[in-house]
Amino acid sequence: MATGNGIRVAIVGGGLAGLAAAMRIAEAGHSVELFSVVPVKRSHSVCAQGGINGAVNTKGEGDSPWKHFDDTVYGGDFLANQPPVQKMCEMAPSIIYLFDRMGVPFSRTTEGLLDFRRFGGTLHHRTAFAGASTGQQLLYALDEQVRRYETAGQVKKYEHWEMMSLILDGHGVCRGLVAMERSTLELKAFPADAVIMATGGPGLIFGKSTNSMVCTGSAVSVCYQQGARYANGEFIQVHPTSIPGEDKLRLMSESARGEGGRVWVPRQKGDKRQPSSIPEKERWYFLEEKYPAYGNLVPRDIATREIFQVCLDGYGVFGENQVYLDLTHIPAETLDRKLGAILEIYEMFVGDDPRHVPMRIFPGVHYSMGGLWVDFDQRTNIPGLLAAGECDYSIHGANRLGANSLVSCVYGGFVAAPAAIEYAKNLQRNGADGSKVYDDELKRQQEINERLLKQSGAENQYVIHEEMGKWMTDNVTVVRYNDKLKATDEKLLELIDRYQHISLNDSNMWATHALPHARQLQNMLQLARVITLGALNRNESRGAHYKPDFPDRDDENFLKTTIAEFSGEGPVFSWEPVDIGLLPPRKRDYSKGGKQETKQEAVVASAKAAGLPPKEGAKQVPAEGSEMKPKDLSGPAVWGQNKGQVRDVDHGEAETRTERGHEIKDAGGKSDKL
Amino acid sequence: MSAQTSSNIEHQHGLKNPPKEVVLRIRRRERQDAEARWEEFAVPYRPNLNIISCLMEIRKNPFTRDGRATTPPVWEMNCLEQVCGICTMVINGRARQSCSALVDNLEPHKPITLEPMSKFPNVRDLVVDRSEMFNHLKRVKAWIEIDGSYDLGPGPRMSQDEVSERYAYSRCMTCGCCLEACPQYGDGNYIGPQAIAQVRLMNMHPSGKMTRDERLSALTGEDGITNCGNAQNCVRACPMSIPLTKAIYEENRETILYGLFGWLRK
Numbered sequence: 001m002a003t004g005n006g007i008r009v010a011i012v013g014g015g016l017a018g019l020a021a022a023m024r025i026a027e028a029g030h031s032v033e034l035f036s037v038v039p040v041k042r043s044h045s046v047c048a049q050g051g052i053n054g055a056v057n058t059k060g061e062g063d064s065p066w067k068h069f070d071d072t073v074y075g076g077d078f079l080a081n082q083p084p085v086q087k088m089c090e091m092a093p094s095i096i097y098l099f100d101r102m103g104v105p106f107s108r109t110t111e112g113l114l115d116f117r118r119f120g121g122t123l124h125h126r127t128a129f130a131g132a133s134t135g136q137q138l139l140y141a142l143d144e145q146v147r148r149y150e151t152a153g154q155v156k157k158y159e160h161w162e163m164m165s166l167i168l169d170g171h172g173v174c175r176g177l178v179a180m181e182r183s184t185l186e187l188k189a190f191p192a193d194a195v196i197m198a199t200g201g202p203g204l205i206f207g208k209s210t211n212s213m214v215c216t217g218s219a220v221s222v223c224y225q226q227g228a229r230y231a232n233g234e235f236i237q238v239h240p241t242s243i244p245g246e247d248k249l250r251l252m253s254e255s256a257r258g259e260g261g262r263v264w265v266p267r268q269k270g271d272k273r274q275p276s277s278i279p280e281k282e283r284w285y286f287l288e289e290k291y292p293a294y295g296n297l298v299p300r301d302i303a304t305r306e307i308f309q310v311c312l313d314g315y316g317v318f319g320e321n322q323v324y325l326d327l328t329h330i331p332a333e334t335l336d337r338k339l340g341a342i343l344e345i346y347e348m349f350v351g352d353d354p355r356h357v358p359m360r361i362f363p364g365v366h367y368s369m370g371g372l373w374v375d376f377d378q379r380t381n382i383p384g385l386l387a388a389g390e391c392d393y394s395i396h397g398a399n400r401l402g403a404n405s406l407v408s409c410v411y412g413g414f415v416a417a418p419a420a421i422e423y424a425k426n427l428q429r430n431g432a433d434g435s436k437v438y439d440d441e442l443k444r445q446q447e448i449n450e451r452l453l454k455q456s457g458a459e460n461q462y463v464i465h466e467e468m469g470k471w472m473t474d475n476v477t478v479v480r481y482n483d484k485l486k487a488t489d490e491k492l493l494e495l496i497d498r499y500q501h502i503s504l505n506d507s508n509m510w511a512t513h514a515l516p517h518a519r520q521l522q523n524m525l526q527l528a529r530v531i532t533l534g535a536l537n538r539n540e541s542r543g544a545h546y547k548p549d550f551p552d553r554d555d556e557n558f559l560k561t562t563i564a565e566f567s568g569e570g571p572v573f574s575w576e577p578v579d580i581g582l583l584p585p586r587k588r589d590y591s592k593g594g595k596q597e598t599k600q601e602a603v604v605a606s607a608k609a610a611g612l613p614p615k616e617g618a619k620q621v622p623a624e625g626s627e628m629k630p631k632d633l634s635g636p637a638v639w640g641q642n643k644g645q646v647r648d649v650d651h652g653e654a655e656t657r658t659e660r661g662h663e664i665k666d667a668g669g670k671s672d673k674l
Numbered sequence: 675m676s677a678q679t680s681s682n683i684e685h686q687h688g689l690k691n692p693p694k695e696v697v698l699r700i701r702r703r704e705r706q707d708a709e710a711r712w713e714e715f716a717v718p719y720r721p722n723l724n725i726i727s728c729l730m731e732i733r734k735n736p737f738t739r740d741g742r743a744t745t746p747p748v749w750e751m752n753c754l755e756q757v758c759g760i761c762t763m764v765i766n767g768r769a770r771q772s773c774s775a776l777v778d779n780l781e782p783h784k785p786i787t788l789e790p791m792s793k794f795p796n797v798r799d800l801v802v803d804r805s806e807m808f809n810h811l812k813r814v815k816a817w818i819e820i821d822g823s824y825d826l827g828p829g830p831r832m833s834q835d836e837v838s839e840r841y842a843y844s845r846c847m848t849c850g851c852c853l854e855a856c857p858q859y860g861d862g863n864y865i866g867p868q869a870i871a872q873v874r875l876m877n878m879h880p881s882g883k884m885t886r887d888e889r890l891s892a893l894t895g896e897d898g899i900t901n902c903g904n905a906q907n908c909v910r911a912c913p914m915s916i917p918l919t920k921a922i923y924e925e926n927r928e929t930i931l932y933g934l935f936g937w938l939r940k
Contacts, residue, residue, distance in 0.1 A: 100829035112831035144817035511798035
């Protein structure tokens, strides 16, 4: 609702996307109210490590925004609508330059220019970086600029306020939001001309992930439950290299591989020797061997499945679900300069010095490609509601490339800001100024809170959260089976039922976490169903979504966006075609193409000469020119080796599935032991 | 997917004589105006526990060590990777992040004490209100005055050495450890090393230099940079190893020069 002539936009979330939008709206002379569960400087964007992509082409490699676009669409297995991806890639160099001007200490070349490093899914040096804490540095730069506008009175921050719901008028138009202050638990209605969601990912749905603790997906789930369409929820990125921990899975950045880190396991199963005493020829650099061109820098979904499979086959280090990520061949000084921050994290939480001892890593839930459905101007289907950053579904398709998240956050914020202003300018202020819609929604939220406060059932909300996380991690991550997905949805329904019987175990409501967590949990459970059932519906393998029973990408039936809408009970699904007007879909195959790197060639040659890898390993390597060139052009060649395995079994698919299901369980698909 | 791995990795780094349980003494306060009190909790020992994991365990079933039902202790947490700064508290007498405080490194056979930071208003239990630190950033204008966020090409060229020095200051996560450790900071009598280091960060930048004087004048008030007592606690307390004393030295020099020139200009 405009005060005077000024436009007032509410932004939910103060990470990179939210701050980018806030800066642009304030710069255009309008007012921003910025809501964040934590002080914005502590948002999850700080966790991004490796860098930000932009085809600046300073390395004489002939890089271009079009190649960036091609890599992004191809890396995303052609599920992204292409026009916004192209726009983002074209904007990317100017985004990097802007951050340069805002004072981000990007690493430099000897000439004082921005340095760029390599990242997954591309053969170009396209990633600008500030040490290994690029997300932190970019977030701080925007935080500083927004503070400038805050000091000027154009931005008002509501830190420690959590969004509870949207305020929709009788025509379904978004008129603002209800938020709760986290100390007093005061609920308040905030009128706004437009609302931009910039709340990040839903990693907490999986219990432990690389996400920060605010990444519950709760606010986005609220939008979904109030009528916003949620798209491609089933596409969850599992990062190949995380450090398992009691409380979370800490990220080990892809930049470790971008700077030359090599992934390997001992060729001998259960080898008890320390890594330093295993000679080079007895190490299996399985990514370099299978993907000579991209090597350790294949896209994340592929690296994750390969690591998963290697552990499944019994090659995990010390017989466990872990592989080496080795940096010890790189001089310590170089490592400190380029990767210092992430090496410190490993050292701090594991105790080994990665400069001298190979790191032990395993895949962990990392990012949601899916999110709120938006059009090419970041507008959701609810008038007046926009979304930007990880919480929207655009750009990344079925798999996100490393260092594309930071650029997509800023791009989303920069597009959402003028779109929100434009919308607000044309807004019909027809009677919504009456206070009834605000009062009604406020009352509805107060009633929900009161009910939770009064409730005294036997269920423990933290136990329900743990169970949800375990089920989702076991069944809705790297490898997915329809029977297990069905069972997971049944489990979620059980948890939703049990949720009705929780009691808040805190009698002191001042600054309690019990009530906010209970509210988040309800929303997480609803969104978990969208993810699970979306996966169940998609009978193909594409990007991060992999079903051994449907190992091929199926463009004929599934080159389409999954749309979930809340029915009051659960999600109702529909599908929407993908805009592939710029780049026709082609088979995704990272085993070929680009330049060959001498070192990797040498590794492969040496393995062949030595008659290695061992039998089981060798079976996984497709014979040249066979699996990698399936007749069906829509087939995902990247998983060719598994297709081969499935074909070897004479008994048909059903039996294969059971067998493989058992294997997956052994490989840690189940975590019953905890 | 990862649970087994985690326990196995931990197994290789556990203690030789692990205790059965970890005892935590937590300084609690129901609300801002309430009296503080101590409560003791115990959680089963597991290798590689950090303080956050212990607190999560207690939150799930909040009973004191002697079996009395109580309210769950409240603390703040977010990234759990020591980069957001939110989970800072005083652990065994030292301000640090609770995510990176590993029980195995804290003499786990003895009770571990957790207290809220003392230099900031205590909201509840281990939660404090650090908004004063963000106000400092406003006051010293800790930003580069860009002309606009539209496309104006690349920023100024810089050598890697200059960038490396700025990068060190730019890693400040506003956690407050330096202020907790500083004997001068408190009751509004000293702006403190956190803000001074950000002035250094901005004043080193070629564009930032152009508005240097505004930042320096913000450091020259009664509670300004000259109140540093040179205890050097800040630099020892900083979890990000930021050269805070160097920043204070450099900015003190700059303010003196600024003062001189300011006087000459009159």
